[in-house]
Amino acid sequence: MRDYDTAVRQAIEFQRGNIRIPGTREIDPVVVLEVRDKDGGLVYREPDKRESKQTIDAGSVWLLHSIMSDCTARFIIWGCGGSNNDLGLDFYSGGVKIPSGVKTGTQQGPLKASDTLETWMTGYSRHAATAVWVGNANNELVNDRSFASANATVRLWKNWMGSYHELLASRGVTDIAQGFDGIRPGNVAQRSFESAATDRTVGPDFKYCEQTVTSWVRTDVKYDSQCEEKEIDTRNGFLATAETPAQFKEMKKFVKLPGFKPEPAKELAKERGIPIAPTDKSTGQVALSIANLQTGRTISTTFQVTGTVNVPSLKNWKLEIGETAAPTEWKTIGSGSTNVTAEGPLGVIEPRDLKDNAVYTVRLSTDDGKGLKLSVVINIKRTNVPNNPFGSVTPTPNPNFPVGTVTPQVPRP
Numbered sequence: 315m316r317d318y319d320t321a322v323r324q325a326i327e328f329q330r331g332n333i334r335i336p337g338t339r340e341i342d343p344v345v346v347l348e349v350r351d352k353d354g355g356l357v358y359r360e361p362d363k364r365e366s367k368q369t370i371d372a373g374s375v376w377l378l379h380s381i382m383s384d385c386t387a388r389f390i391i392w393g394c395g396g397s398n399n400d401l402g403l404d405f406y407s408g409g410v411k412i413p414s415g416v417k418t419g420t421q422q423g424p425l426k427a428s429d430t431l432e433t434w435m436t437g438y439s440r441h442a443a444t445a446v447w448v449g450n451a452n453n454e455l456v457n458d459r460s461f462a463s464a465n466a467t468v469r470l471w472k473n474w475m476g477s478y479h480e481l482l483a484s485r486g487v488t489d490i491a492q493g494f495d496g497i498r499p500g501n502v503a504q505r506s507f508e509s510a511a512t513d514r515t516v517g518p519d520f521k522y523c524e525q526t527v528t529s530w531v532r533t534d535v536k537y538d539s540q541c542e543e544k545e546i547d548t549r550n551g552f553l554a555t556a557e558t559p560a561q562f563k564e565m566k567k568f569v570k571l572p573g574f575k576p577e578p579a580k581e582l583a584k585e586r587g588i589p590i591a592p593t594d595k596s597t598g599q600v601a602l603s604i605a606n607l608q609t610g611r612t613i614s615t616t617f618q619v620t621g622t623v624n625v626p627s628l629k630n631w632k633l634e635i636g637e638t639a640a641p642t643e644w645k646t647i648g649s650g651s652t653n654v655t656a657e658g659p660l661g662v663i664e665p666r667d668l669k670d671n672a673v674y675t676v677r678l679s680t681d682d683g684k685g686l687k688l689s690v691v692i693n694i695k696r697t698n699v700p701n702n703p704f705g706s707v708t709p710t711p712n713p714n715f716p717v718g719t720v721t722p723q724v725p726r727p
Contacts, residue, residue, distance in 0.1 A: 340367065340369075341365050341366075341367050341369075344360055346358070346360065347359070347360045348360065371501070371532075372499040372501070373499045373501040373502045373532040373533075373534070373535075374532065375499075376498060376499050376502045376530065377502065377530055377531075377532065378415075379415050379494065380529075380530040382415035382416055382417055382437075383413065383414060383415040383416075383494070385402065385403065385404055388403060392418070392468075395411075395472070398469070398472040398473045398476045399469060399472075399473075401465060401468055401469075403416045403418070403437075403468065403472075404472075405437075405471070405472040405473075405475045405476050406472075406476055407475075407476045407477075407479035407480050407483065407490055407491075408479075408480055408483060410490075410491050411491070412439050412475070412476075412479055412490060412491055413439060413440070413491065413492070413493040413494060414437055414438060414439045414475070415437060415438055416435065416436070416437035416471070417435070417436050417437065418433070418434070418435045418464040418467065418468065419433065419434045419435070419464070420432075420433045420434075420464055421433070421434075421449075423455050429455050430455060430456045431449060431453065431455060431456065432447060432448060432449030432450075432456065433447075433448045433449070433456070433464045433466070433467045434446060434447045434448070434464075434467060435464060435467045435468055435470075435471040437471060437475065439475065439479065439490075440489070440492045440493070440494065441478075441479065441482060441487070441490060441492075442475065442478055442479070444471060444474060444475055444478075446467050446470050446471040446474065447467075448466055448467050448470070501532055501533050501534045502530055502531065502532055502533065503530070503531065503533050504528055504529065504530055504531075505528070505529070505531045506526050506527070506528045507526065507527065507529075507531075507537070507539075508523065508524075508525070508526055508539065508540075508541060509523075509525060509526070509527045509529075509540055509541075510522050510523050510540045510541055510569040510570075510588070522541075522567070522568075522569055522588055522589055523540070523541035523567035523568065523569060523589075524567060539570070540569065540570055541567050541568065541569060541570060542567070542568055542570050542591060543565050543566065543567055543568075544565070544566060544568060544591045544592070545563055545564070545565055545566075546563070546564055546565070546566045546592070547562055547563065547596035547598075548562045548563070548564050549562050549596075549599075549600045549601070550596055550599065550600055550601030550602070550624075550625075550686070551592060551601060551686045552592050552594045552595055552596040552597075552601070552626070553591075553592055553593070553594065553595045553596060554596055555595050555596050555597075555598070557596060557597060557598030558596050558598060566589075568589050568590050568591040569583065569588050569589060569590055570590075571583075571590055594625075594626040594627060597624075597626075599624050600622065600624065601623070601624055601625050601680075601686050602621070602622070602623060602624075602625075602631075602678050602679075602680070602686055602687070602688040603621050603622045603657075603688065604619060604620075604621040604660070604676070604678055604688060604690055605620045605621045605622070605657040606619065606620050606621075606657075607619055607676060607690050607692060608690060609690045609691045609692070610691070610692070610693070611690075611692050611693070612692070612693040612694075612695050613663055613665055613692055613693070613694055613695070614665060614694075614695045614696060614697040615665060615697065616662060616663070616664055616665070616666075617662065617663040617665075618659055618661075618662050619633060619647075619648065619659070619660045619661050619662070619663060619676065620657045620658060620659055620660060621654065621657060621658075621660045621678060622654055622655060622656075622657060622658070623650070623653050623654040623660075623678070623680070624653055624655065625653060625680055625686065628651070628652065628653055628680065629651070629680070629681055630649065630650065630651040630680070630681050631649065631650055631651075631654075631678065631679065631680045631681070632646050632648065632649040632650075632678075632679060632681065633646070633647050633648035633649065633660045633661035633676065633677070633678050634646050634647065634676070634677045634679070635647050635663060635668075635674055635675070635676050635677075636674065636675050636677070637668075637669065637672060637673075637674055637675075638673055638674075638675070639673055639675055639691045640675070641674075641675050644677065646661075647661040647662060647663060647664075648660045648661020648662070649661075660678065663676070665694050665695075665696045666696060668694045668696075669694065670694065670695060670696045671693075671694070671695055672693075672694050673691060673692075673693055673694075674691070674692055674693075674694055675689050675690070675691050675692075676689065676690050676691075676692060677689045
């Protein structure tokens with residue numbers, strides 16, 4: 315938190331025209347070393363007596379480089395490039411892909427996110443580092459939609475870098491496609507480790523914390539796992555306790571919450587369906603149950619579903635129905651914000667609103683980020699029997715009138 319407060323103070327001091335505050339950067343950077351006019355005449359040269367100090371470990375720089383130079387790490391937005399005129403960030407010179415690292419950026423307007431003040435792109439190869447900025451010198455918004463995103467900036471940067479490296483090649487520079495392996499620091503290596511997913515394309519059945527990835531790491535740094543294991547009561551999804559029988563205890567993996575502002579992370583995990591460890595302890599009771607429905611049951615008339623919701627710190631619950639055994643769409647048929655005890659009513663299934671002779675899934679779940687849900691698969695077969703809120707009733711045979719006999723109608727005297 316102290317570093318964060320210092321950074322805020324530093325930003326304020328910059329706005330006031332001060333270069334730094336005590337305890338922050340010790341040496342001011344030198345941006346321009348030399349300026350020459352169009353004829354090659356020297357206009358300005360930075361004095362040779364310059365201080366230098368390594369402020370960032372070379373291994374950390376390599377880790378950043380490994381991200382910015384790997385087009386597969388940018389697949390969410392930009393991806394890999396095939397020419398200098400597409401929106402992949404790789405650039406080409408004479409048809410040859412040049413190893414490089416890149417970073418794009420967009421400055422939003424002060425009033426709304428759809429406004430754009432400027433876009434920029436910085437990048438480097440072994441022979442050049444270039445920054446491209448697109449915006450208005452008077453700080454007006456960039457309203458032309460073709461320029462209000464980084465698209466134009468990307469193409470400008472790629473074409474400039476491609477042309478520059480072609481110029482180098484024409485002047486006898488033979489290693490314009492040289493990569494970075496020759497300057498890799500000694501304190502980095504590629505390691506395989508267990509990792510939670512961080513991209514936006516995983517499906518609902520993705521097994522978080524059960525994937526292994528290979529990535530660059532610093533060998534002189536100890537990394538904490540992004541995942542944690544907890545013993546869970548499988549009947550309710552809460553932390554197992556002495557009230558949990560051994561057969562219902564199971565070790566499960568969860569994505570760790572960050573130490574800084576965990577509450578927004580909880581909301582994000584809920585939105586994305588990312589499993590995080592429960593904090594509630596099991597009381598030994600089942601959290602969710604549907605009392606009068608089992609998989610395979612056939613429903614033919616109006617049916618009231620009953621069951622139990624027993625969840626500590628409950629936010630809300632809902633009962634849904636969806637077509638097929640693996641629905642892609644759900645319809646809510648019951649909901650509430652308080653626990654339901656003693657096999658109380660949860661919702662009503664109306665077969666007349668559903669397809670006849672079809673398979674449906676009924677799901678009871680909580681909307682609290684804990685991932686608690688219970689599903690049963692049923693069959694729907696509509697009949698002309700009058701609606702009965704308690705489901706279909708099977709008549710009880712009368713032993714005095716065996717099946718297949720006819721009771722005569724005797725006239726009254």
